[in-house]
Amino acid sequence: MSASYMGSLDDFQSLLTNAAALGEPIPFRTTDEYLWVVIVGGLLAFFMAWGIGANDVANAFATSVGAGSIKLKWACLLAAICEFGGAVLLGGEVTDTVRGKILKPENFDPAIGGALNGPEIFMCGSMLVLLVAGLWLLIATYFEMPVSTTHSIIGSYIGFGFAYRGAGSINWLTDGSGLDRLKGVVGIIASWFISPLFSAILAILVFLLVRHVVLRRKNPVRAALLFGPLFYALAVIVVVFFIVYKGDARNGWKDTSLGTGIGIAFGVGIGCALLSWWLLVPPQRRFVEKWERDQLELLKSGPREELSKLGMLKKIGINVEYDIQLDEKVSRIHDAAEKFDPKAERCFAWMQVFTAAFDSFAHGANDVANAIAPFATIYSLYESGGILSTTKVSKNGSSPLDLFSADGTTIVGSVDAGEPIPDGKSFCGTFNDTAYYRCSNPLGIAITNNPGIGDSMNFSLY
Structure with missing residues (x-):
């Protein structure tokens, strides 16, 4: 146990002793009586994580499934693995932003606020934040609205702060100078406008290449x-560069130098290129040739087989909705887009799934924090006896439990399949979204990936 932690514990115990000696009400006796908050908060974290899966995980693999590059069941399996890996390896930075840089921790200091105005309020408030954000995601998913889980959880925290002590309880700007001051709510909100623009520019560059x-x-x-x-x-x-250079301190990667990170990343990347040349390119060539033969057979079979396939989808519970107006609009967009060799497009099917997996990994590192951070606040306060600390999640003992418990249910999501998206353009969208996520996550920026993948695909279609 660190000296700073012991010092904080001694200060807290001294505060309780002095308060009792003066006959004042003890502000926060023990966290034992708030075990129910931990239990309910854990259940609500699962609920919130399920909402993330139902509304957000589709962003990574929707283009792959919609383009026919991968079946839904395999997309869900890959998403489960990659989301879990991203949350465990790189989830600490954004979790710290969500839990410690929205509300001012001193507002929950019992020495300042007095009885019943300390950590117990923060614990209960974080529990309610999970409830409100989870319910909103459930409603949005029911009405098929691709809302942002990041907006939901941060908006809930801001609402909690306003209700508790007004605008003064919100950490609008952080201490420091220059860009360091933009690590509070103002910086988070600014990133929601900047990130779609950044994503659009990156999508244009990748697709042009x-x-x-x-x-x-x-x-x-x-x-x-x-x-x-x-x-x-x-x-x-x-991905490897940010894992090594900006990885979680628990894994001993936090102090990796820039040169070492670049060297390791390029070494792994070159090795991956060589392996893919020998292991992936030959079967990929056969895959494209088989796809061409299948397309010829499909043309010979006529529309009757397509109708039978639609009937089979309905039998196994997949409802296919057909909106004439929307379909005409989407068709006009695709008709206006530049057409390329379909065999060349199909070559990107494997690359598309590959980049979608990394996109899902990046999503796990960023958006899973939305479910983990409030529960991390609850659990760390309970574990420490109510001691408020702004120490990063990755440096205290509560983060492994939070990551493992919340992320497991994040993958119960849905993947929409609409107008088939050409594999080449879809690959550009997922590749760009991966890069945009990976650049923002190590900085602790709580971004949302709905505008990111949306802008990526919109610009890639042209």
Whole structure:
């Protein structure tokens, strides 16, 4: 146990002793009587995590499923693995932002607020934040609204702060100078406007690169297979660099130097490129050839087989809704988009799933914090006897429990399949979303990925 922790514990015990000696009401006797808050908060964290899965996880794999690159059951399995890995390896930074940089911790100091105005209020408030945000996500999912879980949880915390002590309890700007002051609510809200713009610009650049080096070539299929390992390597380099350079302190990666992080990332990326050239490109070529044969057989079979497939979908419980007005609008967008060799597009199917998996990993590192952070607050206060601390989650003992418990249910989500999205354009969307997530998460920026993947796909379609 650290000296600073012991010092805080001694100060807290001294406060209780002095309050009792003066005949004053003891502000916060013990957290034992608030075990029910921990239990209910844990259940609500599961509920909130389920809401994240139902509303947000689809962002990573919806394009892959919609493009027919992967079946729904495999998408759910990959999402489960990648979301869990992202939350465990890189979830600490954003969790710390959500739990410690929205409300001012001193407002919950019993030495300042007096009896019943201390950590117990923070615990109960965090519990209610999970309840309110989870209910909102449930309602939004029912009405098929792709809302932001980040907006939901941070908005709930701001509402709690306003109800408790007004606008003064909100940590609008943090201490420091320059950009360091934008780590409070103002910076979080600003990131919600900046991140879609950043995502759109990155999507344009990635798609222009893919279009130039692959899709507009005389032999785009050969170009796609040739440059495929490079795209695999780029995705791996981005993720590995931030795992090593900005990884969780529990894993001993926090003090990795910039040069070491770059070296390790490029080493792993080059190794991945070589492996993919020998292990993935040959079966990928066979996959495209088989897909071409299947398409020819499908054209020969006619529309009768398509109708039978639709009937089978309904028999197993998948409802297919058809909106004529929406379909016409979407069709016009796709008709206006530039058309490329469908075989070349299909070459991106595997790359699309690969980048979607990394996108899901990044989502686990960022958005799972929305369910973990309030419960981390509850549990850490209960565990420490009500001692308020702004220490990062990754440095205290409560984060492993929070990450493992909340993330497991995050994957009970839905993936929508609408107008088939060409694999090349869908790959650009998921690759861009991965990069945009990975750049923001180590900075502790609580972004939302709905505008990110939306802007990525909108610009990639053109």
